[in-house]
Amino acid sequence: MNDTTSLPQLPDRLSIDPSSPFHNRDVFQREIGIRFNDKDRHDVEEYCISEGWIKVAAGRTLDRKGKPMLIKLKGKVEAYYK
Template sequence: MTDTPPDHLSNNPKSPHYDEAALLRGVGIRFKGVEKTNVEEYCVSESWVRLSVGKSVDRHGAPLTMKLSGTVEPYFRDDGEAG
Protein backbone atom coordinates (compact mmCIF):
# COMPACT_ATOMS: atom_id res chain seq x y z
CA MET A 1 0.00 0.00 0.00
CA THR A 2 1.22 3.50 -0.79
CA ASP A 3 1.86 6.24 1.76
CA THR A 4 -0.83 8.43 0.19
CA PRO A 5 -4.45 7.97 1.29
CA PRO A 6 -7.09 7.53 -1.45
CA ASP A 7 -8.48 10.61 -3.20
CA HIS A 8 -12.05 9.63 -2.25
CA LEU A 9 -12.87 7.49 0.79
CA SER A 10 -16.08 6.56 2.60
CA ASN A 11 -16.82 4.82 5.92
CA ASN A 12 -19.99 3.23 4.49
CA PRO A 13 -19.44 -0.38 3.32
CA LYS A 14 -22.21 0.07 0.72
CA SER A 15 -20.32 2.90 -1.00
CA PRO A 16 -18.15 2.25 -4.08
CA HIS A 17 -15.49 4.43 -2.37
CA TYR A 18 -15.21 2.17 0.69
CA ASP A 19 -11.66 0.83 1.22
CA GLU A 20 -11.34 -1.44 4.24
CA ALA A 21 -7.53 -1.68 4.01
CA ALA A 22 -7.12 2.11 4.18
CA LEU A 23 -9.63 2.42 7.03
CA LEU A 24 -7.88 -0.31 9.04
CA ARG A 25 -4.57 1.49 8.58
CA GLY A 26 -6.16 4.65 10.00
CA VAL A 27 -6.84 7.79 7.98
CA GLY A 28 -6.83 11.20 9.64
CA ILE A 29 -8.40 14.30 8.06
CA ARG A 30 -7.46 17.95 8.31
CA PHE A 31 -10.24 20.13 6.92
CA LYS A 32 -9.37 23.81 6.44
CA GLY A 33 -6.36 23.21 8.68
CA VAL A 34 -8.38 21.75 11.60
CA GLU A 35 -8.29 18.09 12.67
CA LYS A 36 -11.73 16.48 12.21
CA THR A 37 -12.82 13.21 13.84
CA ASN A 38 -16.41 13.03 12.57
CA VAL A 39 -15.70 12.64 8.83
CA GLU A 40 -17.91 10.04 7.12
CA GLU A 41 -16.61 10.63 3.58
CA TYR A 42 -14.15 12.93 1.80
CA CYS A 43 -12.92 13.79 -1.69
CA VAL A 44 -9.63 15.64 -2.12
CA SER A 45 -9.95 16.39 -5.86
CA GLU A 46 -13.43 17.93 -5.41
CA SER A 47 -12.47 19.64 -2.07
CA TRP A 48 -15.32 18.46 0.18
CA VAL A 49 -16.00 16.42 3.30
CA ARG A 50 -19.20 14.88 4.61
CA LEU A 51 -19.39 15.25 8.41
CA SER A 52 -21.76 13.41 10.73
CA VAL A 53 -24.16 15.67 12.64
CA GLY A 54 -24.43 14.64 16.28
CA LYS A 55 -25.88 11.23 17.15
CA SER A 56 -28.85 11.53 14.75
CA VAL A 57 -29.47 8.73 12.26
CA ASP A 58 -31.75 8.39 9.25
CA ARG A 59 -34.43 5.73 8.81
CA HIS A 60 -31.80 3.23 7.61
CA GLY A 61 -29.57 3.72 10.66
CA ALA A 62 -26.91 5.74 8.81
CA PRO A 63 -25.67 8.94 10.48
CA LEU A 64 -27.12 12.23 9.27
CA THR A 65 -24.42 14.21 7.49
CA MET A 66 -23.70 17.62 6.02
CA LYS A 67 -21.38 18.33 3.11
CA LEU A 68 -18.84 21.15 3.45
CA SER A 69 -16.43 22.52 0.85
CA GLY A 70 -12.84 23.49 1.56
CA THR A 71 -9.26 22.24 1.67
CA VAL A 72 -9.06 18.52 2.54
CA GLU A 73 -5.77 17.00 3.75
CA PRO A 74 -5.93 13.23 4.42
CA TYR A 75 -3.01 11.41 6.04
CA PHE A 76 -2.29 7.97 7.45
CA ARG A 77 -2.00 7.84 11.23
CA ASP A 78 1.40 6.22 11.74
CA ASP A 79 2.00 6.94 15.41
CA GLY A 80 3.36 3.50 16.31
CA GLU A 81 0.20 2.17 17.96
CA ALA A 82 -0.06 -1.60 18.00
CA GLY A 83 -3.56 -2.58 17.09
Protein backbone atom coordinates in the same frame (compact mmCIF):
# COMPACT_ATOMS: atom_id res chain seq x y z
CA MET B 1 8.08 2.73 12.86
CA ASN B 2 5.98 4.96 10.57
CA ASP B 3 6.81 3.15 7.32
CA THR B 4 4.36 4.66 4.82
CA THR B 5 6.10 3.17 1.77
CA SER B 6 4.36 -0.22 2.15
CA LEU B 7 0.93 1.32 2.79
CA PRO B 8 -1.57 1.75 -0.04
CA GLN B 9 -1.88 5.26 -1.39
CA LEU B 10 -4.83 7.17 0.02
CA PRO B 11 -7.60 7.50 -2.57
CA ASP B 12 -9.04 10.80 -3.74
CA ARG B 13 -12.42 9.83 -2.27
CA LEU B 14 -12.99 7.53 0.69
CA SER B 15 -15.92 6.53 2.89
CA ILE B 16 -16.04 4.67 6.20
CA ASP B 17 -19.41 3.10 5.28
CA PRO B 18 -18.78 -0.52 4.10
CA SER B 19 -21.81 -0.40 1.79
CA SER B 20 -20.43 2.64 -0.08
CA PRO B 21 -18.68 2.14 -3.45
CA PHE B 22 -15.93 4.44 -2.11
CA HIS B 23 -15.07 2.19 0.85
CA ASN B 24 -11.61 0.59 0.64
CA ARG B 25 -10.90 -2.02 3.32
CA ASP B 26 -7.14 -2.12 2.63
CA VAL B 27 -6.73 1.57 3.47
CA PHE B 28 -8.40 1.13 6.87
CA GLN B 29 -5.77 -1.35 8.07
CA ARG B 30 -3.96 1.72 9.38
CA GLU B 31 -5.41 4.80 11.12
CA ILE B 32 -6.14 7.74 8.82
CA GLY B 33 -6.13 11.43 9.72
CA ILE B 34 -8.13 14.14 7.97
CA ARG B 35 -7.12 17.79 8.07
CA PHE B 36 -9.93 20.14 6.99
CA ASN B 37 -9.11 23.84 6.60
CA ASP B 38 -5.85 23.28 8.54
CA LYS B 39 -7.60 21.66 11.53
CA ASP B 40 -7.62 17.95 12.35
CA ARG B 41 -11.10 16.41 12.26
CA HIS B 42 -12.06 13.15 13.93
CA ASP B 43 -15.70 12.96 12.85
CA VAL B 44 -15.36 12.63 9.06
CA GLU B 45 -17.58 9.97 7.44
CA GLU B 46 -16.49 10.58 3.84
CA TYR B 47 -14.12 12.91 1.99
CA CYS B 48 -13.12 13.96 -1.51
CA ILE B 49 -9.81 15.76 -1.93
CA SER B 50 -10.19 16.87 -5.57
CA GLU B 51 -13.66 18.37 -5.03
CA GLY B 52 -12.70 19.81 -1.61
CA TRP B 53 -15.41 18.51 0.72
CA ILE B 54 -16.03 16.26 3.71
CA LYS B 55 -19.22 14.75 5.06
CA VAL B 56 -19.87 14.73 8.80
CA ALA B 57 -22.81 13.61 10.93
CA ALA B 58 -25.47 16.25 11.58
CA GLY B 59 -25.89 15.81 15.31
CA ARG B 60 -27.84 12.74 16.42
CA THR B 61 -30.29 12.83 13.53
CA LEU B 62 -30.76 9.49 11.74
CA ASP B 63 -32.15 8.71 8.31
CA ARG B 64 -34.84 6.10 7.70
CA LYS B 65 -32.23 3.33 7.49
CA GLY B 66 -30.82 4.21 10.91
CA LYS B 67 -27.60 5.79 9.63
CA PRO B 68 -26.53 9.30 10.66
CA MET B 69 -27.69 12.19 8.49
CA LEU B 70 -24.64 13.74 6.83
CA ILE B 71 -23.87 17.32 5.89
CA LYS B 72 -21.27 18.36 3.34
CA LEU B 73 -18.67 20.95 4.31
CA LYS B 74 -16.50 22.55 1.61
CA GLY B 75 -12.91 23.60 2.07
CA LYS B 76 -9.30 22.42 1.88
CA VAL B 77 -9.03 18.65 2.55
CA GLU B 78 -5.83 16.71 3.33
CA ALA B 79 -5.70 13.00 4.16
CA TYR B 80 -2.71 11.27 5.77
CA TYR B 81 -1.71 8.13 7.66
CA LYS B 82 -1.16 8.63 11.38
